[in-house]
Amino acid sequence: MLEERNDNLLNTDGSENEQSNVQNLDAIESINESNAEDHENEESIEHVDIPTKDYETLSLEELVTELDKLVTNYNVMTIRDHVEQIKKVFSNKYYIFIEEKKQTFLDENAENTILDFEYNSVVKNNFDAIFNTYRNKKNKYFQSIQDNLKNNLANRKALIEELKNLIDNTDNISTALKDVQNIRERWGKAGAIPRDNYNHVWNNYHFYMERFYDQLHLDREARDWDFKQNLEKKQNLIESAKKLLEQNDIHKAFKELQIYHRIWKEQIGPVSKEHRDLIWNEFSDITKQLHDKREAIYVELRLKEEQNLNIKVEFIAQLNDLAKNNSKSHNQWQDAIAKVEELRAKFFKTGKVPTEHNEQTWDAFKEATRLFNVQKNAFYKDIKRDQQENLNLKMALIEKAKSLNTSNDFDRVTPIMKQVQEDWKKIGHVPKKYSDKLWKEFKEACNHYFDRLHQERNKNISEEMENFDKKKAYLEDLKDFQLVGNHKTDLDAIKQHIENWKAIGSVPQVRRHIEGKFNKILDALFDKLSLSKKETELVKYNNRLEQMVESGDKRKLQNEITFVQRKIEEITSEIFQLENNMQFISNAKSDNPFIKEINKNIEKHRDELNIWKDKLNQLKEIL
Numbered sequence: 188m189l190e191e192r193n194d195n196l197l198n199t200d201g202s203e204n205e206q207s208n209v210q211n212l213d214a215i216e217s218i219n220e221s222n223a224e225d226h227e228n229e230e231s232i233e234h235v236d237i238p239t240k241d242y243e244t245l246s247l248e249e250l251v252t253e254l255d256k257l258v259t260n261y262n263v264m265t266i267r268d269h270v271e272q273i274k275k276v277f278s279n280k281y282y283i284f285i286e287e288k289k290q291t292f293l294d295e296n297a298e299n300t301i302l303d304f305e306y307n308s309v310v311k312n313n314f315d316a317i318f319n320t321y322r323n324k325k326n327k328y329f330q331s332i333q334d335n336l337k338n339n340l341a342n343r344k345a346l347i348e349e350l351k352n353l354i355d356n357t358d359n360i361s362t363a364l365k366d367v368q369n370i371r372e373r374w375g376k377a378g379a380i381p382r383d384n385y386n387h388v389w390n391n392y393h394f395y396m397e398r399f400y401d402q403l404h405l406d407r408e409a410r411d412w413d414f415k416q417n418l419e420k421k422q423n424l425i426e427s428a429k430k431l432l433e434q435n436d437i438h439k440a441f442k443e444l445q446i447y448h449r450i451w452k453e454q455i456g457p458v459s460k461e462h463r464d465l466i467w468n469e470f471s472d473i474t475k476q477l478h479d480k481r482e483a484i485y486v487e488l489r490l491k492e493e494q495n496l497n498i499k500v501e502f503i504a505q506l507n508d509l510a511k512n513n514s515k516s517h518n519q520w521q522d523a524i525a526k527v528e529e530l531r532a533k534f535f536k537t538g539k540v541p542t543e544h545n546e547q548t549w550d551a552f553k554e555a556t557r558l559f560n561v562q563k564n565a566f567y568k569d570i571k572r573d574q575q576e577n578l579n580l581k582m583a584l585i586e587k588a589k590s591l592n593t594s595n596d597f598d599r600v601t602p603i604m605k606q607v608q609e610d611w612k613k614i615g616h617v618p619k620k621y622s623d624k625l626w627k628e629f630k631e632a633c634n635h636y637f638d639r640l641h642q643e644r645n646k647n648i649s650e651e652m653e654n655f656d657k658k659k660a661y662l663e664d665l666k667d668f669q670l671v672g673n674h675k676t677d678l679d680a681i682k683q684h685i686e687n688w689k690a691i692g693s694v695p696q697v698r699r700h701i702e703g704k705f706n707k708i709l710d711a712l713f714d715k716l717s718l719s720k721k722e723t724e725l726v727k728y729n730n731r732l733e734q735m736v737e738s739g740d741k742r743k744l745q746n747e748i749t750f751v752q753r754k755i756e757e758i759t760s761e762i763f764q765l766e767n768n769m770q771f772i773s774n775a776k777s778d779n780p781f782i783k784e785i786n787k788n789i790e791k792h793r794d795e796l797n798i799w800k801d802k803l804n805q806l807k808e809i810l
Contacts, residue, residue, distance in 0.1 A: 237257070237261065237265065237266065237269055240253070240269075241536075241538045241539065242272050242273050242276045243276050243535050243536075243537070243538060243539065244535050244536040244537075244538070245276070245535075246280075247277065247280055247281060247284065247310045247314075248310055248771075250273055250276060250277045250280075250314070251277075251310055251313050251314050251317065253273060254270065254273050254277075254314065254317050254318065254321075255317050257269055257270060257273075257321075258270075258317055258320055258321045258324070262328075263321065263324045263325045263328050264328065266321075267325070270318075270321055274318065277314055279549050280535070281308075281310075281311060281314075282553070283553060283556060284308075285306060285308070286553075286557070287560065288306050289306070292306075335378060335379075336378075336379060336380055336381045337381070338378075339377050339378035339379060339380045340380040340381060340384055340388070342373075342377045342378075343374065343377050343380060343388050343392070344388065346370055346373060346374050346377065346392075347388070347391050347392055347395060349370060350367070350370050350392070350395045350396065350399065351395050353366055353367065353370070353399070354395060354398050354399050363399070364412070364413055367396075367399055368413075368456075371396075371454060371456065372454065374392065374453070374454075375450070375453050375454035400457075411459070413456060414457065414458050414459040417455050417456045417457060417458045418458040418459070418462055418466070420455045421451060421455055421458060421466050421470070422466065424447050424450060424451055424455070424470070425466065425469055425470050425473065427447060428444060428447050428470065428473045428474075429473060431443055431444055431473075431477060432473065432476055432477060432480070437477075437480055437481050437484055438481075440477060441477060441481055444473075444474065444477055448474075451470065489541065491538070492538075492539050492540050492541045493540075493541065495537050495538045495539060495540050496540040496541060496544055496548065498537050499534055499537055499540060499548055499552070500548070500551075502530050502533060502534045502537070502552075503534075503548075503551050503552055503555050505526075505530055506527065506530055506552070506555035506556060506559060507555045507558065509523055509526060509527055509530075509559055510555060510558035510559040510561075510562055511562075512559070512562055512563075514566070517570070520563060520566055520567075523559075523563075524563065527556070527559055531556070534552060571618070573615065574615070574616055574617050574618050575618070577614050577615045577616060577617045578617040578618060578621055578625070580614050581611065581614055581617060581625050581629065582625070584607055584610060584611055584614075584629065585625065585628050585629050585632055587607055588604065588607050588629060588632035588633055588636070589632045591603060591604055591607075591636060592604075592632050592633070592635045592636035592639075593635075593636075593639075594636075597640055597643060600636070601640060604633060604636050604637070607633070608633060611629060630746070637742060638696065641696040641740070642695075642696050642697055644696075648695060650692070651692070651693055651694050651695045651698075652694075652695060652698075654691050654692040654693060654694050655694040655695060655698045655701060657691045658688065658691050658694060658701050658705070659701060661687070661688065661691065662701070662704055662705060662708070665684060665705075665708055666708070668680075668684070668712075670712065670715055670716075674716065677712075677715075677716060678716060681709065681712050681713070681716075684709075685709070685730050688705055689733060689734070702734055706727070706730070706731065709727065709730065710727065713726065713727060721794070721797065721798050721801070724798050725798070725801055725802070725805070728802050728805065729805060732747075732805055732806065732809055735747065736809060744806070744809070747806060748803070748806050751799055751802050751803045751806060752803065754799050755796065755799050755800060755803065758792050758795055758796045758799065759796065761792055762789055762792045762793060762796065765785055765788055765789050765792070766789065768785065769782070769785060
């Protein structure tokens, strides 16, 4: 691993005896354990320090966003540790998410074993697409590294040949020293080479470099001058290393220290024997101080991870307690579900645990969550069983109503039909997918009977027939009515027509269609007025309610109350669903067209809800 390689490098023995080839080669070889890392360092690829984040506290959508930022804005080698952490956390969280979806699917389709669970997750598709982009970039990057390694190998071999020729053709020691220094500088910049060629190339290089210095002994003055230059460079390197101890970012400081060690070993030559141990000991002491500082930070992080482990273990224990929940009511289970969601949120926000406990902790967390879901699903399966029984009861009432709704024995059947309606009200909920269909079928069966009943009762009412004729004539006269263009005058005139119409009285049940014709004319007149939608709707509705009251049909009023209440429930449910959907949209700005459209729909539904609530208030005042 990278950290192990760095430690080997920084702990390498500091003896600078140019005869100690083995020690130097071991130190340098440890540098090359990861060609990609050396390639970045030696080719001066810019590294950007990415702030460490606790990815376990992020949601699936936030993890996708974070991955996208990293892959878009940073070098693949810079982000690889972050990407692996994100991938691991995403996989764990997605596993829990998909298991819950699967369990819900199985619960909802318990009676149909043919269906296979399928779930198309947008967030998973997005994650996979971004991760594939990262993987392709990484593969392309490593291919370029292999090409560079081959080029670097050729360059280093050429430098060795150049050094060999210099040794064989050295006439001027001073010039030769400059040439060797130039070769050394180019060698330090030549970059990493393929690992299988590493030892052979480095042995050759050091062999010829030692031969050069063997010849250099013949010119003591030139050799001393070279030692002096090297001493100054190493002393400057020591001063730079001292400044690293003052940096707050220990990780960045440690990486810089690795570079200093590489320069010390590879790019700067030997110094005189009298200074050799002294400066190496000083450099080594700085390295040890930085090591100790980093270890102290690691100990602190370890303690924090241990604390996180204890906290998560406690959360898991609480989840296991909730999994033993024996609640008998829907509300109690909803409270338990809310507590589980709270514990899960806290679990994800707690942070990392020691690596050796990570998998075990995740497994325990997933098992506790699974056990809770098993108990929860068992409870709601019982509810579904009760709903199935309610379904059977309501279907039986529908069949009973249908068997009676063609009877002409009104005196005997009417009380039975009313009792059927009362029994219907006492039955609890049925599965939602059947609710509307059953209600419609039951209502039609009952209405068919009571419409016949009312028709029978009203067929011989001559007064209502006279009222019908009068209303028919009134409609003909109303067709010629024109608005004058004054809002108040026109509204008063329309209201007067309504009063005139009501004053005529009720009509037979079979002639009630004339009320619809009158209402259509009113609708057309109201549409021409500059009333608000709400005001227009309520004026129309008030007229309709008064017609119901005049008819004396209490059943119709009761049905109207039920209808209005159901509309209020439906609209409320739609508003809740829209607002709930908004919570699943992360990182979207308020001016996003999609967000605007959702907000617009919510406002539209709220306006409609207010109108239906006002209608319900009108109904309650009448009753």
